[in-house]
Amino acid sequence: MDLNFAGISKTEGFKEEFDITDHLVDGTIVFCGENLNIVSPITVKGSAVNYGGKINVDLTITAKVERTCSRCLESFTEEVLSDSNYVFVKDAKDDNEDYYVYKGDRVDITELVLGDIAARLSMKPLCSENCKGLCPMCGKNKNNIDCQCKNEDVDPRMQALSKLFDRK
Numbered sequence: 001m002d003l004n005f006a007g008i009s010k011t012e013g014f015k016e017e018f019d020i021t022d023h024l025v026d027g028t029i030v031f032c033g034e035n036l037n038i039v040s041p042i043t044v045k046g047s048a049v050n051y052g053g054k055i056n057v058d059l060t061i062t063a064k065v066e067r068t069c070s071r072c073l074e075s076f077t078e079e080v081l082s083d084s085n086y087v088f089v090k091d092a093k094d095d096n097e098d099y100y101v102y103k104g105d106r107v108d109i110t111e112l113v114l115g116d117i118a119a120r121l122s123m124k125p126l127c128s129e130n131c132k133g134l135c136p137m138c139g140k141n142k143n144n145i146d147c148q149c150k151n152e153d154v155d156p157r158m159q160a161l162s163k164l165f166d167r168k
């Protein structure tokens with residue numbers, strides 16, 4: 001996934017729009033030690049502007065990533081939208097750790113884009129806000145089946161009390 005700065009790097013004030021759709025070959029993203037499948041092409045849209053020799057890049061990234069619901073353990077697709085901004089410079093003498101140095105005319109932004117996507121993924125993925133999760137009694141997915149288990153949330157203190165009463 002490359003941006004081409006060949007034209008823009010020569011002219012200050014010059015702006016270029018870009019629109020990249022990328023089918024990543026391996027199609028996975030590493031997140032918290034997990035390998036997640038990217039299930040749709042990643043789109044990267046934005047613009048690059050040459051400000052005084054520095055190239056300011058605005059990116060809007062969209063991607064769909066296969067996740068496992070943290071409540072019901074079913075897989076679902078999480079949609080990611082990320083807006084970010086990067087500054088690229090031709091050589092490292094502009095000593096600023098916020099800048100990215102590029103060589104030649106092309107810059108590979110694959111790692112940046114994957115990092116942006118990972119930063120947007122949720123730590124507690126849910127297939128839906130209202131996911132009912134698994135039944136603690138029978139383990140069935142309560143989104144699909146109404147298992148009729150009696151799951152009275154018995155307060156352990158109340159349970160102790162009722163035992164006391166039983167003794168009478």
Ligand SMILES: [Zn+2]
Pocket residue numbers: 069070071072073074126127128131132133
């Ligand atoms: Zn779920």
Ligand SMILES: [Zn+2]
Pocket residue numbers: 135136137138139140147148149
């Ligand atoms: Zn149940």
